[in-house]
Amino acid sequence: MSAVLPEKTDKAGERTEPVLVAEGLVKRFGNFTAVDHVSFRVDKGTIIGFLGPNGAGKSTIIRMLCGLLTPTEGRAFVSGTDVAKDPETVRQHIGYMSQKFSLYGDLTVMENLRFFGGIYRVPRKVLPERIRFAVTMAGLDGRENALVSTLAGGWKQRLALGCAILHRPPVLFLDEPTSGVDPESRRRFWDLIHALSGEGVTIVVSTHYMDEAEYCDLLALINRGQLLALESPTALKKRNLGGTLLSIECADIGKALHLLEGQPGLLDLAAFGNAVHALIDPARTTPEQLFALLSGAHVPVDHIVPIEPSIDDIFVRMVGEARESQEGEPGRRAG
Amino acid sequence: MFERIIRILVKELLEIRRDKWAMFRLIVPPLVQMLIFGYAATFEVYHVTTVILDRDHSQESRELISHFVASTRFNVVKIAATEREVRKEIDTGDATVGLTIQPRFAAFLLKGQPAPLQVVVDGTNSNTALIALGYVEQIAATFSANEGSDFAARIPGGIRARVETLSVEQRPWFNPNLDGRWFFVPGVVGTLSLILTVSLTASAVVREREIGTLEQIMVSPIRPYEFILGKTIPFFLIGFGETLLVAVFGVLWFRVPFVGNPFVLALGTSLFLLSTLGLGLLISTMVRTQQQAFGANFFVSNPMFTLSGFSFPIASMPEPMQWVTYLDPLRYYLVVIRATFLKGVGVSVLWPDLLAMALLGAGLLTLSTLRFRKALD
Structure with a gap:
């Protein structure tokens, strides 16, 4: 699925209304600005991923969009309805799932589904069939009468998703839905998300797993309450970092970082696993020069190669740039 | 809904x-x-530990003591010999109430004058103290009423002391036995x-x-x-x-x-x-x-x-x-x-x-x- 940009039209050629609109959302808690003038539009069937470190404001934005928090400034619309003005209507059109997988541990799988079906006003006629679907989707066939507290994380997570979509909401908010779940379950979960998106459900998902970013149609990079970028992963990766990115694999990362720091032509520097990612200005320095520098200081270098920037690299660079423009000091970072 | x-x-x-x-x-x-x-x-007070000092040693003082000994409200733990002993019993908490029958108790009674009885009470538990004091007064009142009629009877043909008594008839409604x-x-x-x-x-x-x-x-x-x-x-x-x-x-x-x-x-x-x-x-x-x-x-x-x-x-x-x-x-x-x-x-x-x-x-x-x-x- 490709990026859905706000100007796009649907198959019939008509201009589509964005399903989700944020206009200058601000949330302050006392003196602390958790969300700082965030605006965006999302079309039907899009998976938009909110990416950012913990405390960046991802959850706060999601909670404002589904009416759990009142924005200090700005407005949010879901399917054309103002969230602040008519929360009841909005709530019939949204599903929400938080990282807590909020289920009743002392109730069975069935009892949880019946309860949430009831409070989401799912018509009695279709409820059994919807429950059936949710059980199968979660992979819990035959375990309908198990207490939820006895289920492992992955099952709880899929059951929570099943509960959140019992009323077939056109918009689904998932707040760090994959935290604390094993990789296999994460993959299965994303398969479900893509299936829902294929059926036209608009999905807002927040995560701090950068690898999950690739699964989204649209990425919103959030840092310190601000929206740094809103693009498709492909577009984001084509962004010009303003130099060449080198991956330097060497024995002593700490020493290498120390040596490279402040070298002429070095724009940015960060540790990534067992390598150092260095952004250089090719006109001022070369990989060979860096290799010589490190080798000369008795840091053996295994590889030094130019690489395609990952979303991680882009994100770190953008956070660095944002900080530089705010604080006016040269970029320096350690991943 | x-x-x-x-x-x-x-x-x-x-x-x-x-x-x-x-x-x-x-x-x-x-x-x-x-x-x-x-x-x-329960607010009721029973078996209040009591120490008594009798400084009169008369028939009347012994009779008063027997009233306290007989009452279920009081538990006479000691007959003290000195003021100091009374003090010690109250200090240690062995007794809550200390009664001192002053000298010439009987003599005053016989003259029909108020007879001195000193009551010391441990006020740390003010509620119990207050209730116990009430009971002391009750016993003293009964005692003096009896003595009063005795006294009247013993005056041969003389001036009959008209002892006015006011009797209260208690009738607690809704909880007759309180x-x-x-x-x-x-x-x-x-x-x-x-x-x-x-x-x-x-x-x-x-x-x-x-x-x-x-x-x-x-x-x-x-x-x-x-x-x-x-x-x-x-x-x-x-x-x-x-x-x-x-x-x-x-x-x-x-x-x-x-x-x-x-x-x-x-x-x-x-x-x-x-x-x-x-x-x-x-x-x-x-x-x-x-x-x-x-x-x-x-x-x-x-x-x-x-x-x-x-x-x-x-x-x-x-x-x-x-x-x-x-x-x-x-x-x-x-x-x-x-x-x-x-x-x-x-x-x-x-x-x-x-x-x-x-x-x-x-x-x-x-x-x-x-x-x-x-x-x-």
């Missing part, structure tokens, strides 16, 4: 049923408390249902906040009042059943009479529960964890108990304190519960108390519903 209220109600009852200890917690502690209160809580238990047991019913329903309601809502299901419910199209009704009805039923259990136990076990109309008590109980459920919900909107809810419940229940007139008479409180008691639903409920148990009066008498509870209940429930939405911000 009903559909959703019933969903929550069913879920709530399922959760209680799943909890293996719930039934135990709901039934055993109230009954144990009832037993403890019924047996231990049995303290009759006063306490109905009060315990009210106090227990206060503590139980406030804490159950508060922790039931706060638990949902802790596990995150409250948030999940808030994003659903459910309206706050639907949630609150679904959440409070089960605890209303539990509170009602609890009151019934404790009340029936009090009547059968402690033989406290129930002379009133059970429907009036049921009405009073329902109105009282509105206040306690409202209070529990209000607490739940102000706290984040079950521990905080527990603390808040303690903070609220204790003053409510003190100000209710359960054991401390409201009429004796300073006036500003008395105004505060008007905000205490337990104050009104105790009136209703004692009146229905012991007096047998009905709505025509109790309507001001019933109305006050209805207003407090409506106020608390409205306030907590309003606070409920804002609680997440």
